[in-house]
Amino acid sequence: MKKLYLAILLLTFNHLALAAEIPVIAAAASVKFALQDIAQEFTRDTSKKVRISYSSSGNLTRQIQQGGPFEMFLSANSHYIDQLYQQHKTLDQGVIYALGRLVLLTHKNSKIQLDENLAGVKQALQDGQLKRFAIANPIHAPYGVAGKEVLHSLGLWELSRPNLVLGENIAQAAQFTSSGAAQAGLISYSLALAPVLKNRTQFILLPANLHQPLQQSMVLLNKAGETSKLFFNYLQQAKARNILSRYGYSAP
Amino acid sequence: MDWQALALSVKLSLMTLVFLLPIGIFFGRWLAYRRFIGKSLLQTVLALPLVLPPTVLGYYLLVLFSPNQGLGLWLANNFGTTLVFNFEGLVLASIIFNLPFAIQPMQRAFASIPSEIREAAACCGMRPSTVLWKIELPLAWPGIVSAMVMCFAHTLGEFGIVLMVGGNIPAETQTIAISIYDSVQSFDDQSASIMSFSLLMFSMLTISFTYWLSERSSHTHV
Amino acid sequence: MSDSSIHINLQQQQPIPLQVELQCKSGELLALVGPSGSGKTTVLRAIAGLYQPQTGHIECQGEVWQHSSQQIFRQAYQRHVGLVFQNYALFPHMTVLENIQQALTDIPQSQRREQAFELLKKVHLDGLEQRYPKKLSGGQQQRVAVARALARRPKVLLLDEPFSAVDQVTRRKLYRELLSLRQSLAMPIILVTHDLEESTLLADRIALLHKGEVLQTGTPEYVSAHPHTATVARLMDQQNLFTAQILEHNASTQTTRLRWRGVELQASYQPQFPVNTKVCWMIQSANVLLHRRDRPSNGDKENPLQGTIIEYLESNGLSQLLIEVDAELKVNIALNVPLHVGKRNKLRENEKIGISLLTEGIHLMPYQSLRRET
Numbered sequence: 142m143k144k145l146y147l148a149i150l151l152l153t154f155n156h157l158a159l160a161a162e163i164p165v166i167a168a169a170a171s172v173k174f175a176l177q178d179i180a181q182e183f184t185r186d187t188s189k190k191v192r193i194s195y196s197s198s199g200n201l202t203r204q205i206q207q208g209g210p211f212e213m214f215l216s217a218n219s220h221y222i223d224q225l226y227q228q229h230k231t232l233d234q235g236v237i238y239a240l241g242r243l244v245l246l247t248h249k250n251s252k253i254q255l256d257e258n259l260a261g262v263k264q265a266l267q268d269g270q271l272k273r274f275a276i277a278n279p280i281h282a283p284y285g286v287a288g289k290e291v292l293h294s295l296g297l298w299e300l301s302r303p304n305l306v307l308g309e310n311i312a313q314a315a316q317f318t319s320s321g322a323a324q325a326g327l328i329s330y331s332l333a334l335a336p337v338l339k340n341r342t343q344f345i346l347l348p349a350n351l352h353q354p355l356q357q358s359m360v361l362l363n364k365a366g367e368t369s370k371l372f373f374n375y376l377q378q379a380k381a382r383n384i385l386s387r388y389g390y391s392a393p
Numbered sequence: 394m395d396w397q398a399l400a401l402s403v404k405l406s407l408m409t410l411v412f413l414l415p416i417g418i419f420f421g422r423w424l425a426y427r428r429f430i431g432k433s434l435l436q437t438v439l440a441l442p443l444v445l446p447p448t449v450l451g452y453y454l455l456v457l458f459s460p461n462q463g464l465g466l467w468l469a470n471n472f473g474t475t476l477v478f479n480f481e482g483l484v485l486a487s488i489i490f491n492l493p494f495a496i497q498p499m500q501r502a503f504a505s506i507p508s509e510i511r512e513a514a515a516c517c518g519m520r521p522s523t524v525l526w527k528i529e530l531p532l533a534w535p536g537i538v539s540a541m542v543m544c545f546a547h548t549l550g551e552f553g554i555v556l557m558v559g560g561n562i563p564a565e566t567q568t569i570a571i572s573i574y575d576s577v578q579s580f581d582d583q584s585a586s587i588m589s590f591s592l593l594m595f596s597m598l599t600i601s602f603t604y605w606l607s608e609r610s611s612h613t614h615v
Numbered sequence: 616m617s618d619s620s621i622h623i624n625l626q627q628q629q630p631i632p633l634q635v636e637l638q639c640k641s642g643e644l645l646a647l648v649g650p651s652g653s654g655k656t657t658v659l660r661a662i663a664g665l666y667q668p669q670t671g672h673i674e675c676q677g678e679v680w681q682h683s684s685q686q687i688f689r690q691a692y693q694r695h696v697g698l699v700f701q702n703y704a705l706f707p708h709m710t711v712l713e714n715i716q717q718a719l720t721d722i723p724q725s726q727r728r729e730q731a732f733e734l735l736k737k738v739h740l741d742g743l744e745q746r747y748p749k750k751l752s753g754g755q756q757q758r759v760a761v762a763r764a765l766a767r768r769p770k771v772l773l774l775d776e777p778f779s780a781v782d783q784v785t786r787r788k789l790y791r792e793l794l795s796l797r798q799s800l801a802m803p804i805i806l807v808t809h810d811l812e813e814s815t816l817l818a819d820r821i822a823l824l825h826k827g828e829v830l831q832t833g834t835p836e837y838v839s840a841h842p843h844t845a846t847v848a849r850l851m852d853q854q855n856l857f858t859a860q861i862l863e864h865n866a867s868t869q870t871t872r873l874r875w876r877g878v879e880l881q882a883s884y885q886p887q888f889p890v891n892t893k894v895c896w897m898i899q900s901a902n903v904l905l906h907r908r909d910r911p912s913n914g915d916k917e918n919p920l921q922g923t924i925i926e927y928l929e930s931n932g933l934s935q936l937l938i939e940v941d942a943e944l945k946v947n948i949a950l951n952v953p954l955h956v957g958k959r960n961k962l963r964e965n966e967k968i969g970i971s972l973l974t975e976g977i978h979l980m981p982y983q984s985l986r987r988e989t
Contacts, residue, residue: 207460532707
């Protein structure tokens with residue numbers, strides 16, 4: 142029995158020692174698929190690995206404030222990074238690495254009309270076809286804020302409000318929509334372009350002037366080590382930029 | 394199947410057991426044998442995690458161990474470590490959250506040992522530590538094992554608390570339950586369904602084993 | 616203080632009242648007798664060290680086990696006591712042999728098995744060493760409990776109603792075994808029981824316990840014949856217990872005269888009770904004489920009374936009679952005669968009969984109300 146005890150203790154400490162080598166990076170859920178591809182290329186090119194923790198930008202900001210082990214942060218807006226900079230959690234003010242866009246997403250077989258000023262959505266809300274409309278939670282997800290801004294700009298906020306279902310982050314909002322639980326959703330362009338979604342959904346890109354610019358920002362945090370700094374630079378180079386544009390991100 | 398997450402979950406469960414075994418035995422015995430002022434208060438507090446929403450516990454742990462103030466700050470200054478968003482923090486949260494699952498079955502197991510048997514052991518010349526080792530533990534063993542099995546299964550499936558106190562950090566706090574959640578959000582239904590099914594099967598095995606054990610122990614008693 | 620006996624003195628008000636002072640010599644069997652709730656088990660547990668009374672002094676074979684004023688209290692495992700529990704408390708997860716070996720910690724590992732076998736033989740259980748307690752009969756379990764208690768090489772052997780859980784036949788067998796085992800035991804033995812007959816059979820001395828207080832100690836015969844108080848008499852199951860008034864003490868004739876329900880009785884000289892005061896008195900059934908028609912005797916002249924047989928029972932080779940005496944108020948006296956006497960005199964219910972109360976047998980006690988205590 143005592144031997145079993147010791148073995149378990151050893152296992153765990155061993156695990157902890159290994160884990161400490163690979164840096165943890167906090168990244169907004171919207172950049173998930175793009176970042177995964179970039180990280181793969183990074184490892185192929187430098188033989189170094191990173192671990193990425195995805196959540197809503199607001200959530201990640203809070204975790205960083207509370208001492209999370211993150212070495213770098215990719216936020217879906219620049220506001221959170223400014224906040225962290227003010228709180229002396231970052232090495233510098235960070236950079237804007239891309240601009241994000243919003244799309245209207247529906248299931249492949251949906252009858253709801255896709256158009257840039259959401260006339261189809263308005264119609265569907267009024268005739269009851271659109272029962273649940275997914276956006277990310279505006280309280281802590283930048284893409285949720287953008288979604289809300291779009292609805293305000295088009296005068297649809299009051300109409301759509303009772304039907305809104307809030308995803309904990311933009312990825313969850315996308316999941317609600319792609320599974321059909323929500324009949325339509327305001328989702329990030331980057332996620333809509335992900336191969337897994339291509340087959341089951343359809344979308345239309347929404348004009349950028351309907352919302353505040355989604356300045357995708359990133360910054361190195363105080364704990365940043367060598368590998369993180371390398372990755373930070375890698376993200377600003379050609380290969381990474383190509384991948385980003387493949388996922389609908391435009392240059393800042 | 395996210396093997397890394399599964400391995401992490403298993404390690405978390407085992408670490409939790411390593412601490413809960415002595416804690417459970419200590420409190421289980423104490424509550425089974427003694428009457429004292431404040432006993433019902435203690436029992437209530439220890440049973441709280443049964444009904445407490447995990448987010449409440451998670452919230453209080455965050456408040457307590459956040460390195461910006463209080464205990465968290467003291468830990469950061471003196472030991473350079475924190476107890477949030479890392480594996481150790483999860484172990485602590487897991488221990489607290491599983492207290493009633495460990496203590497209550499063990500308490501029942503110890504209480505079912507007739508006090509005369511312990512007294513007879515004392516009259517045989519056994520000091521209290523020997524009585525514990527030779528008499529009480531062997532007789533309470535089925536209850537102890539089933540408590541440990543329940544805790545293991547329960548920890549394996551922990552979600553709310555892990556999300557709040559651990560975040561979603563691969564190889565650190567991304568347990569298999571979180572991984573399932575992650576897969577769903579990544580539209581990876583295949584992974585999600587494989588992992589969910591495995592956990593379902595494992596849970597069934599655990600419960601059956603626990604019932605089988607309690608059947609058995611009811612035969613070996615006086 | 617003598618060294619090979621045990622001396623016990625326990626005093627306590629709360630939560631269980633105790634007022635106990637006892638001695639037991641090596642080789643002597645003392646029975647603690649009393650109704651349930653009288654505190655007998657508490658006393659035994661205090662001797663074993665399982666219970667700590669407020670004030671106590673326990674010394675056994677020269678060792679001080681408890682001395683409240685000196686703050687000494689030895690835990691149970693530090694005392695060498697052998698305690699046989701009422702339900703035997705055998706370790707269910709160990710074999711008979713292992714059970715006994717648990718108490719053999721004083722002797723080196725290599726000798727334990729052999730010693731355990733010896734003890735098993737002593738209680739006539741050889742052959743059963745590999746059995747588990749749940750596969751043993753009540754009588755067998757009791758013997759294992761005794762063997763385990765003796766394995767401890769105790770300085771005192773304590774038995775807590777060890778025969779209450781077995782049937783009559785087994786009980787008689789176990790009595791015999793205990794009595795023969797006793798011969799070889801050089802230690803005081805204290806037996807707790809509520810069974811008077813058992814205590815009379817087994818004990819050298821008894822201590823009568825009532826509500827935590829030792830009322831009287833002595834040989835069973837003496838306590839039976841000379842109870843200090845009516846309470847003791849009742850606890851000793853004396854049926855012939857009455858009240859009376861002292862008329863006179865006569866030193867020259869060595870008699871005391873009493874007035875009892877309009878009848879004058881003569882008892883042996885017991886001048887400690889003032890004249891004209893009330894007393895309680897009792898007479899053992901054995902001291903009540905039947906007037907035999909076929910064989911009158913001198914005893915017939917002592918305190919003769921007339922009455923009617925209202926109950927006649929034959930059992931155990933005895934005729935048990937209850938006589939309703941013709942007196943001021945109806946009152947009943949119990950007596951036994953050998954069965955053959957009952958038959959020869961053709962005794963049956965509703966027969967008119969004469970009896971005599973032997974003067975020597977009338978024992979006086981301080982007055983107390985004889986209303987039935989709840």
